[in-house]
Amino acid sequence: MRRAALGWNLATFGAEAHRVMFRKTTIIVLTATTLVGCRAERKVEAKPLPLAWQKIGSWSGRGNAQTDSFDIGFSQCRIRWEARNENPPGQGILHVTVNSAVSGRELAVAVDHRGVGRELAYVGVDPHFSYLVIESSNVDWSVTVEEPALTGGGGAK
Numbered sequence: 627m628r629r630a631a632l633g634w635n636l637a638t639f640g641a642e643a644h645r646v647m648f649r650k651t652t653i654i655v656l657t658a659t660t661l662v663g664c665r666a667e668r669k670v671e672a673k674p675l676p677l678a679w680q681k682i683g684s685w686s687g688r689g690n691a692q693t694d695s696f697d698i699g700f701s702q703c704r705i706r707w708e709a710r711n712e713n714p715p716g717q718g719i720l721h722v723t724v725n726s727a728v729s730g731r732e733l734a735v736a737v738d739h740r741g742v743g744r745e746l747a748y749v750g751v752d753p754h755f756s757y758l759v760i761e762s763s764n765v766d767w768s769v770t771v772e773e774p775a776l777t778g779g780g781g782a783k
Contacts, residue, residue: 679704680775685758686768693758695727696771701750703773705736705758708744709765718742718765727755737769 712718722737
């Protein structure tokens with residue numbers, strides 16, 4: 627009965643007053659929720675880091691070869707390659723694979739080209755000690771392996 631003395635029972639307010647109070651409370655809660663959900667999002671723009679490429683190793687020759695091993699310190703490297711001086715014409719082949727220096731298994735095919743040409747091949751492999759296997763016939767070839775080097779940040783791996 628103490629509640630009745632304080633005015634907290636439904637009979638004191640009446641059913642209509644109770645509904646009005648419930649609606650007002652609901653409107654306040656919904657408005658607050660909507661305002662929180664509609665606030666402007668702060669966009670954090672990532673500044674791209676300047677990117678350069680540093681040479682890991684470079685090789686050239688004619689015929690088949692296997693390079694010395696080298697450390698690929700990033701998950702992506704690129705191979706700059708060229709096949710030239712095709713003789714006899716139409717018979718040149720250049721096939722380059724990236725292999726594990728630990729197990730010897732092939733990690734990726736970097737180049738599979740017929741004739742003369744030059745390109746950049748991007749290769750995604752786990753950081754690994756690797757070597758290249760170069761199979762070629764009837765062309766002189768050159769390959770250079772490069773990895774990303776962040777400029778302005780010390781270039782640390």
